[in-house]
Amino acid sequence: MKEISVNRDPVELRKMLDYLGVAAFVIDVVSADEFRLAANNARHEKLTGMKLDEVAGRSLTELLSPEMEARVKANYRRCVTSKAATDYQEALDLPIGRTFWQTSLVPFIDETGRVTRLLGTAYEISHQVHLELESRYQSTVMSAYLDESTDGILVVDADWRIKTWNRRFLEIWNIPEAIMDARDGEAALQAVAEQLEHPASFVQRIRELCASLGEKEDGVHIRMTDGRVLERYSRGLNGLEGDYWGRIWFYRDVTEMQRMTDKLLNMSQTDPLTGIANRRTLMDALEEEYRRARRYGHDLSVLMLDLDHFKKINDSYGHAAGDAVLKEFASIVMPEIRASDCFARMGGEEFAILLPESSLHSARLLADRLRSIVETLACDSPQGLIGVTVSIGVSVLRNTDTSPEHLVGRADRCLYAAKAEGRNRVRPRGDIEDCENVAPVPVGGSNSLEA
Numbered sequence: 496m497k498e499i500s501v502n503r504d505p506v507e508l509r510k511m512l513d514y515l516g517v518a519a520f521v522i523d524v525v526s527a528d529e530f531r532l533a534a535n536n537a538r539h540e541k542l543t544g545m546k547l548d549e550v551a552g553r554s555l556t557e558l559l560s561p562e563m564e565a566r567v568k569a570n571y572r573r574c575v576t577s578k579a580a581t582d583y584q585e586a587l588d589l590p591i592g593r594t595f596w597q598t599s600l601v602p603f604i605d606e607t608g609r610v611t612r613l614l615g616t617a618y619e620i621s622h623q624v625h626l627e628l629e630s631r632y633q634s635t636v637m638s639a640y641l642d643e644s645t646d647g648i649l650v651v652d653a654d655w656r657i658k659t660w661n662r663r664f665l666e667i668w669n670i671p672e673a674i675m676d677a678r679d680g681e682a683a684l685q686a687v688a689e690q691l692e693h694p695a696s697f698v699q700r701i702r703e704l705c706a707s708l709g710e711k712e713d714g715v716h717i718r719m720t721d722g723r724v725l726e727r728y729s730r731g732l733n734g735l736e737g738d739y740w741g742r743i744w745f746y747r748d749v750t751e752m753q754r755m756t757d758k759l760l761n762m763s764q765t766d767p768l769t770g771i772a773n774r775r776t777l778m779d780a781l782e783e784e785y786r787r788a789r790r791y792g793h794d795l796s797v798l799m800l801d802l803d804h805f806k807k808i809n810d811s812y813g814h815a816a817g818d819a820v821l822k823e824f825a826s827i828v829m830p831e832i833r834a835s836d837c838f839a840r841m842g843g844e845e846f847a848i849l850l851p852e853s854s855l856h857s858a859r860l861l862a863d864r865l866r867s868i869v870e871t872l873a874c875d876s877p878q879g880l881i882g883v884t885v886s887i888g889v890s891v892l893r894n895t896d897t898s899p900e901h902l903v904g905r906a907d908r909c910l911y912a913a914k915a916e917g918r919n920r921v922r923p924r925g926d927i928e929d930c931e932n933v934a935p936v937p938v939g940g941s942n943s944l945e946a
């Protein structure tokens with residue numbers, strides 16, 4: 496732009512600049528290295544805090560910090576050198592704080608071709624820049640999380656297009672990259688389902704969750720055909736207006752944890768010596784079966800078993816031989832009972848068998864069979880073969896029983912009667928319980944239910 500004759504009075508200059516609808520300023524180009532602010536308009540003053548009477552005629556060196564001066568001058572010099580309109584974005588540290596600007600400079604050129612002035616107009620873009628910085632910050636945090644997370648993460652949109660995933664997701668599922676690159680959510684779902692023990696229910700649940708839009712899902716366990724166990728979390732993603740954006744899925748490999756949990760559970764339910772159920776497991780099963788028998792009017796029987804003169808075995812053959820007999824006893828009884836029965840070691844040489852849906856008659860038949868099998872048991876030991884016998888008390892649930900303890904109490908009394916009558920026998924003898932008058936088992940005696 497050729498230099499036009501303008502008043503050098505800053506106030507007059509401001510009047511002209513105020514006609515512009517944006518923040519504006521005029522710079523006097525003294526030399527390639529010296530620039531002075533000739534004037535700014537009211538809008539510029541308001542945005543920057545630079546008051547006309549304080550800044551007019553002052554050099555950039557006086558107005559700006561050295562670092563900012565260098566940056567501003569670099570842009571001015573570009574305009575002076577190119578003698579062309581120059582646009583750029585800049586960050587300015589002003590008394591009001593750091594602000595961001597979209598600035599345009601137009602050079603004024605005198606008849607000798609020298610740039611004497613620059614007209615600057617500027618829009619403040621701090622808000623947009625802050626939004627962009629915030630968005631960049633969020634995506635940096637998100638990328639770091641995706642990279643470092645030990646969960647496999649997948650994000651799909653409302654149309655089941657894959658939006659994003661992380662390295663761990665690929666490691667867990669080993670999905671061909673071509674599927675991921677094609678962003679084909681349906682193909683990825685099939686690739687995942689093929690690796691599962693129950694693919695149909697998995698796919699059905701995934702579809703239900705997607706149809707539910709926002710539903711949140713916590714820690715569902717998924718078993719894979721290779722033995723791994725995954726835990727799945729997911730939640731719907733909604734936009735500001737509540738519109739559905741899709742869903743994020745997290746997959747966590749919990750195989751080791753599950754193995755330990757199973758092991759601990761097994762340990763807490765099993766007798767370590769014989770490997771059969773322990774007292775606690777039987778008591779839990781008893782509560783459960785008692786409730787079921789009451790609700791459906793089914794039979795429920797119990798056998799209480801106690802090896803005879805077991806102390807003598809320990810005393811004659813040693814404790815290790817006694818242990819071997821207990822194990823052998825458990826292993827020959829086990830195949831004789833149904834999967835729905837519960838065979839447990841109650842402690843020492845005392846055992847119990849819970850028989851859901853068994854009458855007294857069939858419980859007694861089983862007891863008789865077990866008694867005769869045990870009688871033939873010959874357990875090998877360094878001191879020769881060890882024989883053992885068992886006494887068994889049997890009872891069946893009665894209408895008058897008000898708790899499982901009544902059922903077990905009668906079996907205990909029958910066992911006591913069997914012992915009292917000479918051992919190696921089953922009581923009652925027939926299909927009618929006949930141990931009512933047997934004295935209760937002494938405290939500390941063989942089969943009390945108390946732990």
Ligand SMILES: Nc1nc2c(ncn2[C@@H]2O[C@H](COP(=O)(O)OP(=O)(O)OP(=O)(O)O)[C@@H](O)[C@H]2O)c(=O)[nH]1
Binds near residue numbers: 807
């Ligand atoms: N080897 C071995 N012995 C055990 C174990 N637990 C308890 N015992 C022993 O089992 C024996 C049980 O003895 P008693 O309660 O007197 O009963 P019993 O000798 O079988 O006599 P009756 O039951 O009256 O026929 C005791 O000597 C206990 O030390 C075990 O885990 N291993």
